[in-house]
Structure formats: C-alpha cells, structure tokens
Amino acid sequence: MNYSHDNHLYFYGGVHPDDSKKLSACEPIKDAPLLEKYTVIVGQNIGAPPKVIVKKGDIVKKGQKIAEASAFVSANLHSPTSGTVSAITEIIGVFGAIVPAIEITSDGKDEACESTKIEPSKASPEELLAKIADAGLVGMGGAAFPTVVKLSPPKAKKIDTLIINGAECEPYLTADYRLMLESPDKVLRGVAIFAKILGVNRIIIGVEANKPDAIENLRKSHLLNEYGIEVKSLRVRYPQGAEKQLIYALTGRKVPSGGLPMDVACVVQNIGTSFAAYEAVYEGKTLYERVTTITGSRVVKPGNWRLRIGTPISKAIELCGGIKGDVAKIVAGGPMMGLAQISLDTTIMKSSSGILLLGNEEIIQYRNQPCIRCGNCVDVCPMELLPGPLSVYIENERFDLAEKEFVMDCMECGSCAYVCPSKRPLVQHFKRAKAEIIAKRKSQQLSQKAK
C-alpha cells in the first residue's frame, strides 16, 4: 500500500517486506496476569551488567532496586513484583548464552515499594536525569543502551535536536504503535522530559506513514504546541528506524562513519523509552514492565501485552492462547534484527519489543551458495556497503580487507540477506568479522600499552 509521507530525504537502499502488522495492530495493550515466579536476567543493557544487591531469601517490593548500575554505561534493575528472592541463578539468555538471573517468587500481593514523583516543570534537568537513571531506563527499541548515557553527552558536543523514533520499521511489531495510539499524551510528556534534560528546542517525532492513525492521534494532542514537538510521517521502508537513517530522513544530517548521533547534534530516543520516562517521572515507577508484541502466524491470538521483566517466553505464549501448527523459530524482537531463541525459559527483558513465532515456510533457509554478484545487496544496503564481496572476504578470513571496505559500518539490519538469491547468511559473516576486528584492535591496544 502507498501512504503519503512528508519527508523528502530518502536514505539509500532499504527493503520493503510485508509488514504483517495487522496481526496485532488492532489489539489493545493488556496487562498480563501476575505470575508465581519471575526470573530477571542481570545485564539487560549494553555496557557493564549491574551489580546484584539482593541475596537469596530477601523480601522485595515491586519496583524495588535489586541490582545497581556498576559503571557509567550500566543500568539499575528492579523487581517486577513483591515477594522473595528465591534464588540467584543462571538461565539461557536471549543471545543463547547462559547469563546470571535473579529469581523472584511472588507473594501474590504485588505491593509497590515507596516511590517519589517529580513535577517536571518544577524540577531541574539534573533531578530529572537522576530520576531516569534511578528508574533503570534503557533504549527500548532493542539495543538497550542506557538512556541516561544518551542524555548526558560530553560538554563538547552541542545537542540541538531531539528525535523520537516512532518508525517501528520492523515488520510484525506494534508495541510502539499501540502506545502512540492509546497514550499519546504520556508519550509526549515523556518526550518533553528528554527535551528538558537536553535543553533542546527542536523535537521531532518520526513515525512511518503506515501508522496514519497514530500520527493523527499525536498531532491532535494539545501538548504538541505546548512543548513545540513536530510529528513527521516517514516513508515506509526498512530500516527507516535505524538511528542514522532516521536522523538523515528528518534533518538531512549524516552521522559520520563510525560516529554517533551526537556528532551531528542529535539524540535519538524511542517511543517506548519516552513512555517509560513519563512513568518514571510522573508516577515514580521504575522500569520493571514493558509493552511487548506477541505475534506471528503460529500464535493463536496475537496481541500487545504489558509484560513484567522476567516473564518467561513460555508464559508469554500462554497469554496468547498457545500455538497453532509447528513453530520453527521463536524470535525475540522483529524478524529482521531479532534473535532466534533456543529456550522457552528465556525471559522478557527491557529491550523485548516482540516475541515472534514463525513457521517453517516463513523462515529463511540459509544455504550459503556462492555469491553470484547480482548486486541486490548493493542496491539495498542502507549503509552503502558492498555486502556480497565483503562476505566473500570474510569467508576467506580476510578480515583486513573487510575492514578496509568498511565492514565496521554495517549495522546488521539484514536487508542484504533478505534479498540475497544465494541465501547467504550475510549478517552472520559481518557479525563475525566485526567481532574479529574488535578483538584484534583490543589486543593491539594491549600490546601497545605493554610496550
């Protein structure tokens, strides 16, 4: 379908998969019933995992801090309900590796711990920032980068624009869409908190044009003028919600290769994160639950649920009435960048935007046939790389050549693999090369230090 949009700057390439959002788009956000047990993964954020500050047998309240940020790039963790810490344990995390986790057995009362609310118009930016840090906010679009770090750029970097990512360009996901539809004012107030902390005048919310009702809803709000927020509809094209592509589409600025949004005076936050900021500041609520889309052809009743952190995937699937047919893949996140899961006991994290259940006929069957140099990947790579030849270098373990031809600029959006007729696992090659190159750089730094 064609939607009109009002950005005129198109990033290069991209793909347009069927968005499959209708499965869950009309389902209002529902609160999940309380579970007997939650297993909260420690280390849900990019950066250092927080330090566990509870021990077995401790009594905790809902929203109480159970692990504390251990470094600048780290985030607090909070209990999803009231009850007892029944174990400090280990489970299989979303990346497939075994990760530490805190098991909390619910007492059924779901008592919230004491919290303080702040009136943002009276609070200083520092107070607001401290509140957001305290609430353990991370980027909820999927990367889970601690929000407080993004909101405190180095003094040398002047920030003039705050961009809110409402693109939700991943197919299937509708969590941000529902938030914009159901609680536009809360989202906008959250956005205004970020703007106040950063001291910016220009605030743009970018929403993909395939969500016209969400755009309409935001535009109708009286808060728009009050806070000076622009809402722009964006061309429907994956990966429109990728940070660099979004900034380009909305401001025409190009984040330098290897750079960050702050290098072009921008900060990007996600809709879900803005909503969480509202809750943290206005309601004194820490980040222990989030909206997750549970969907896919194999789910009996797809929907959008407010799930507590630490909810096992199996329980999330139960909420949606179980499965129909055979499930070949469970994906945490969207189908383009999400992570395939190997355990149903893995739990919901702050970054879990979706749980996707796909059948065998829908999923990609990687074959790694030779690259036939058709150039499809070259046409779609939004970072303007040459994925095909890069993957050939990496197959031959020529990471030096891959680095020279900019593999480090790859953001792993998966557009190339989506259109590859040889069904090459291109993203796997690039992830591998990036890991190898980072490891090499680290060892070089170490050896230089030793000298």
Next chain:
Amino acid sequence: MTELKENLKMPEQEKLVASVSPHIHSGVSIRKVMLLVIISLLPATFAGILFFGLPALKVIVLSVLFCVFIEWAWCRIDGRTDDWKDFSAVLTGLLLALNLSANVPWWICPIGAFLAIGIGKQLYGGIGYNPFNPALVARVGLLIGFPKIMTTWMPSLNMRDSSHPLHKLIYDVDATTCATPLGVVKTAVSKPDTVQNVFHSLCNFDAYLAYLKGDMPGCIGETSVIALLLGGVLLIALRLIKWQVPIAFIATVAAISGLVNYFSPNTTPGPIFHILTGGLILGAFFMATDMVTSPMTTKGAVIFGIGCGLITSLIRIWGGYPEGVSFSILIMNALTPLIDKFTLRKPFGFRYNENKV
C-alpha cells in the same frame, strides 16, 4: 493470581531453529533469477526460429541439452549434486545457441557446451566464480578453433525473395550461405570506389526495417532488435540488470561510429547501422550484463558499458574482425575486478578529511 489456561499447545523447544537474523526472506533465488532471464530471452529465441527455421531450433535444443548435461556430469563428479538444478546451465546453453549461426554442424554444440560450462564456468568452481561470461568463452573459443564454420552465415528464410532489401547479400541464387551486413561493410571499405554504394544499399529505411525485425543473416538470437529490446526492457523492469550497462554500451558505439562516419564517411556507416546490426543489442542487454562477470556498482556499470562500446567500435571500424561485441565484453570481464576496486563506494556518512581510506 489468575489461573492460566491448561492444555495449551506449546512450541517444541528441541525443534527450534536458531540461526542468525534476518529471519524472513524476500523469496528470490538463483533459480528464479535464471528463469526470468530465460523468459526475457524467449522473444529473441522465437524470432530466431521464425527467421531461420528448424535448423535454428535444432541448434538451440542441442546447445541447451549439452550444456545441462555437462553441468550435471561435472557437478556430480565434483560432489555438488544439487548445483545443476539452478537453471544457469539452461541459460548458458540458450545464450550459446543464440550466439551461433543456424547452419553450424551439430557437433559444434557439444564442443561449445564443453567450452562454456566446462572451461568457462566449472573449471573455476562453478556458478559465481567464473571471471568470463561462459557463453562468450565458448563463442570466441569456437571462432578461433573453427573460423570457417563460425563465419559462415545462413540467410534468413525471407531473403531468398528478390524483393527483400538484403537479397543481394546472398552470394548467388543457389548459395546456402551469405555475408552479414557487418561483414559486407568490412570488405567494402577496402574498395574506395564502391564503398558509398554498398553503404547506401545497407543503410536505407527498408534495410533498417529488416534489421529491426531480425530478417537478416547473423547468429540465431542477435538479429531481431525488436525482440531483444522487448526482453531487455523486461530485464530492466524486473531490476535483473543495471540499465547503465546496455545504455552506456550502445551510446558509446553510437557516438564513436557517428563521429567517425561524420568526419570520414568512407570508413564506416552511421550509428543507426551499427546499433541495429551485429550482436550489439544481444551483447549489451544479455551478455555484458551477466551478473557474475560485470561490476556491482552503478558507477562501475557505466565504466564497464563505455569500455565495451569503445572496444566494440575499435574492432568493428579498424580491427581485423567485422564484429567485436564478444571480444569487448570478454576484455571488460577481465577488467571487472579492477573496476570494482576503483569504484569502491564510500559508506553512508563517510568524510574524506576525517576517515582514513
């Protein structure tokens, strides 16, 4: 605490696939790509059969069968049992046939198939690894090995009619062979007295119409400009080829022949003649655009096309052969890695003064 429903069907954990993202695919495959290219070659194939009759059909069938057989056998010996099913050998066989004259002896087909699939493709490791267009390797190999056979052309069926504008190309009434327009030009330019007469007989409206239809001597698939353009437009519309290659190729040939004809009318006919005759259209749309052997970037495609046009014009106007499309594409195939290296594009947000190259 709310009771969750019992007896729900849950996924079986041990059956879960855990592969890297993305998890969905557009559905494109090598086989589909090859099939679409074959389909876009069908108009030219039918035109060839229409104008050259059953001998053309025989050559096409034999070429395709032998190419598939050699691909199948080679892949089997090599242990890659499934590779031959991707239709690429069918495409190579079809392209090889379209690059042969309809009157070649049958045994040219297996030799050509071996040159194309064996020497041109599988020797390098199969699909994706061949540096040269396999069908052209075969054509040029055959041209060098069997020069007489490969430069003997069959007149199109309608040319026997004396009212046909190209009727004079047939050597005599009973002859089964004739010269191609490009061949006639090549011999005519050495005789300054008659050259303009010859040019005139080949460059008039009726002759152009015959070239457009494909009603002229030549390889089976190269003659019908209209049929080739139909397929070429389909290829461009389906985004299977970069339009920059054929456009740059044809434009370069037109520009050079136009210039040479303008300043020295006795050296070569004008650009329309050069575009409509010989293998230019077939080469530009279907051979030069071969994915494996042409550059991947747009900039590279333009350079590649211009290079092909340049070499084709040089050979056609001053070279020893009447036609230079095959050679030009093969030479540019060899230069493709170099073009790729020099047209390496810079990533999004790359800044020359900040990022080291």
